[in-house]
Amino acid sequence: MRRASALILNTFEQLETPFISKLASIFSKIYTIGPLHCLSNVDDPTALASTKSIFWQEEKGCLTWLDSHPSKSVVFVSFGSVVTFTLDQMLEFWHGLVNSGKPFLWVIRSNAIIGEDDPRKILEDLKDNTKGKGSIVSWAPQEEVLAHPAVGAFLTHSGWNSTLESIYAGVPMICWPLFVDQYVNSRCVSHVWRVGFDMKDSCHRSIVEKMVRDVIEMKNEEIMKSMEEISKQAQESVKESGPSYCNLDKMIQDIMSVNLENINRRD
Template sequence: MEQPNPSIFPHAVILPMPAQGHMKPMLRLAELLCLAGLHVTFVNSDYIQARLLKSMDVAAFCSRLPGFRFESLSDGLPPEHPRAGRLANDLFFSTRSVTKPLFRELLISLGKESGSPPTCVIADGLMSFAVDAAEEVGIPIITFRTYNASCTWVYFHISKLIEEGEIPFQGDKDMDRQITCIPGLESLLRRRDLPGICRLEEIENPVMQYYLSETSAMTRASALIINTFEELEAPVISKLGSLFPKVYTIGPLHTFLKSHIKHSSSPSVSSNGSLWQQDRSCLAWLDSQPSKSVVYVSFGSLVSLTRDQMMEFWYGLVHSGKKFLWVIRPNSIEGEEGVGQTPVEELLEGTKERGFMVGWAPQEEVLGHPSIGGFITHSGWNSTLESLSAGVPVICWPQFSDQLVNSRCVSELWRIGLDMKDTCDRLTIEKMVRDLLEDKREEIIRSANEIARMARESVKEGGSSYCNLEKLINDIRLMCLTN
């Protein structure tokens, strides 16, 4: 076999969508590649990088990972833009117009470095301009879809859903109608479980067209990476193999990284990938609570609640009589509706007795804490994967994108929680919290424990994800021979 030039190192340029939920798993992959001896250039937006500098010691992180470096490019939006809630979609179009030429220039600049020109690009599946840039510069590209396999498969059938007349649909009419035209998922999905874009009223909507074009462009990549594991989604993963020459399922990445560091002689190098300062005081509060007695509540980094919705959750949590730890991050309340409402005394007193609120929490540590008995989540894939890896049952309150598919998988396919989509009232919340921690707990926890076991096994030496990551690393090294 031809031997690689010892002066040239395999070098992956990694480009996430500039949002925490996309950046976080791709940063973990970057760490694992560096720990395997590869060089990595991780390309954030200027906005994300500035926030990362405030929430972590970037210099110390890079110094412990030889071959790793950050670069940043403009995302095309002004610094004061919230990049969350209903305005998060603005990133789709600004990155296409502004970031694309900057990324191409970066690839050309990196290519002039004698010791480590780019071997490949690993780009978020929602950043298809990277496919164009990589092809123009002559660098192989791998796509990383930060959704699970099931949702990724659904997105590849949006055009078919349109042809079959399943979408668009108006309002909330016939939302429990079964969707039967997606192979392998015929008995799982209803209208209300389809990705959020399927609720758009017009096919010509720019956001719908964006997702259609991005998903189509993914198939031009040489391979697909998904943060999932074979044992969880094997049938759908095999179907994705009909669209891509190679599919690497290498999750759960956060569990993989923890396992690697635990068995390594080198010091911990992991980043939590958080853009907010974590309030660790909640861990001391959890230490004082009984086992499996607390429900953890967090709606991730992008979902925003109206004031009325917040009040419904607050009433439901207090009236459930259960202990709760609630993350209310900055900018998580829209504040347009119900702004005149103020918490009544019973809510304040109930929270004082049973609740604890923080702006942001160390979620993986929280979910792994013995006091946690359940998780109310927006059903983003990172949060879903972290909860199933920890064996924590969930109540799903999905709002957009892949969250609606994830919540259906949780409740009906994997049976590790309850789905509360399309409703937000205090009585339902109260009942579901009690069901999760009492009435339905035994049947749910049995499934949750089994899936958590499979997740742990997948990242151990010889496990499915362990082997797939080794294949990915070896394939990148082989690319270095032919570049």
């Protein structure tokens, strides 16, 4: 970091102004070019199609399932491609979701359940018991799901990519952080940006149920208003005249300029 001449950050200026200002006192050049997943889709929506299902095959049928539900009525649940949990933790989440009475779309990878002899059998039984209450899939097209009008809340591990995707889509979050930056992200979601709730390290069914109801049923006014404002800022930032779009263009020009200088020196 000390030898770096610039920082490239997957964020946008309005989201983290105090942190970016602090970094600007240390680094001469900072390029905020996020939400990066949006910029990658601006000109060519198919450009990254081959990389979006690196780990598991997406089950596109879940989008059809979402089509049958009213606006902002569904809880989308996904803890990313790395997070694992015990059977007890999984059942606490399941009971909390079912007890909330709200339909849910839950992504559970076949290797996500640890400490059990036959996790696949457990998963199949859970799917059977979920019929009529929600839908469980092994992997889903997350950006498309979050953009679907039926989705009203996102129960997430607070990974940075997921956080930005949810903000861009304008979907309030319920955060269950587990390691590294997820705790900071979750804290920002709940206490700085005020666009969701922080479960901290608890996944008790009563907490899950209450937070789901607070977002989907009660539609917490402060959270909804904050999310609407921040989501609009995220969307504006990646438009052609937006700050992130312009910063990306400036970064490319600066890199090209450095390369030309190096070529001229060799000549």
